[in-house]
Amino acid sequence: MLAFVIRRLAQAVMVMLAVGLIAFSLFRFVGDPVVFMLGQDATPEDRTRMTQMLGLDQPFYVQYANFVVRAAQGEFGLSLRQIRPVKTLIIERLPATLELSFVAGLFALVVGIALGVYTALRRGSWISHVFLAVSLIGVSLPTFLIGILLILVFAVLLGWLPSFGRGDTVAIGWWTSGFFTASGLKALILPAITLGLFQMTLIQRLVRSEMLEVLRTDYIKFARARGLTDSAVHFGHALKNTLVPVITITGLQLGAIIAFAIITETVFQWPGMGLLFIQAVNFADVPVMAAYLCLTALFFVIINLVVDLLYYAVDPRLRIDRTIAAH
């Protein structure tokens, strides 16, 4: 178990170092920072001095090492656009994105599993067919279109929900939360559905097909032959056996949700990191872009790690202490 965790951690560090290299290269390829700082008409002496000051005369690997050390502390320098520390900007925006992603992921997981189980158990019913048809639409429409349609119906036509922004937030230390106000919760609904819809349909179809497969297995037949109740057979035995693939996909998709928040945040003018990133791209604000890249990668890596540990908790066959009995 410990060896397993250490191995996975080492892999995670390797991934982060690789992503860090890409982020670091951004600084190199998106314009010359010296020119950027001093302008076109600086003297060669000024340039040399600036190059030394920025450490750009050092060998590549030293610069990279410095970058990694500072990045690990969350230091990515100043935003070129806002002339404020990137760290501060990210910290301001992080809660909005994480809360949105969390709610979207929860929506995808809960509704996806429920609909997946329902459509598997009630295979022939017309409601199942409706759910499957809707899920097909869900995967084929682009996110921004779904967002705009939802805004049109629920914000513009019905006027039930806000069309943009986070509503009122409550500050808990540096964290700003929309979970504690009515307007904050209302503001979460449309963007969370928009963001999670694709993943919801994915999970629904995955759970359905896994469930149908598991329901055909001998141990389900034998569970019925033992006289277990339908709910014990369906939820205790069948659903639990579908969880391993569901955990994998959900984990990977949670990372995707955070990454795809860019589009949803743009549509709903949601003040999160995605919106920050889009603005940074328009302005070639390299430090912000680099920080966003590293942070998103970090989320992916952490989620993957958690997924691996969950596997381990769900499936006893993965645990290494096998004791095969003699006959």
Next chain:
Amino acid sequence: MSTAAPLLEVRNLRVEFPTRRRTLVAVDDVSFGIAPGEVLGVVGESGAGKSLTGMAIIGLLEPPGRIAAGEVRLEGRRIDNLPREELRRIRGRRIGAIFQDPLTSLNPLYTIGEQLVETVLTHLPVRAAEARERALSLLAEVGIPAPEQRIDHYPHQFSGGMRQRVVIALAIAAEPQLVVADEPTTALDVSIQAQIITLLKRLARDRGTAVMLITHDMGVIAETADRVAVMYAGRLAEIGPVRDIIHQPRHPYTVGLMHSIPRVGNQRDRLAQIEGSMPRLTAIPAGCAFNPRCPQRFARCTETRPELFAAGATRAACWLFSDGG
């Protein structure tokens, strides 16, 4: 049939699979009884309808398969037309089941103890602690060494033979009066088959449990069964006491079946001596289903289907015995 009032009675059972083109009849007009504590062997080639008969009895036919006619009675009460929930209460509690493959019969994500306790708690009014005690004694009874340690192990930590013992413990956990065992040893190593059969036999005798033992293996039948039912193409060919079926079979199919058993060991080519093969469900001939392969066929055999006639100590579905022979 034995003199005791039957525990299980199957009458004119017919199992069908409606398909788009036609309805396949997989079990056709099968009747037999099992007395309390009796072991009924059910033999026949693969595809003869043995498993479907067992599944029909425990109410687990998979749609579109269905009981189209006939009835199943347990202690005189019809159980084939019970509501789902009532039938569920009978499964495991009054009729247990054991399937062919012990490797796949157990849920890999639960310990064997959890699966035993769950079964006990489903059927018996006991507390969790008592259920665990019961699970321990069941494991000891089916011959799992060191039950206190093994009870918390997962299925993958057991060998095939040990898993089949666990399956047997699960089948008898709520003390059913009847166990339907569908080829319980076929998937096992030859060296372990005898142990499992011995165990099954001992448990049935000690507990007075009746067993419907479905098998290919005439050796197992000879050793274990009190009576034998021979199935062919979804129908009952012959049924009678085990001695008579083995030593004095009457139905030409049973005669062929017995001639083809090697006396020692269990070779595969048992049916080598009967020409041809069992018809598919879509091509069952008129009259006696066995007639294309029967050395004693005569005119009537291809016209009218024979019912079961008394034939010595057994009953055979063959026109040769229509005069009470």
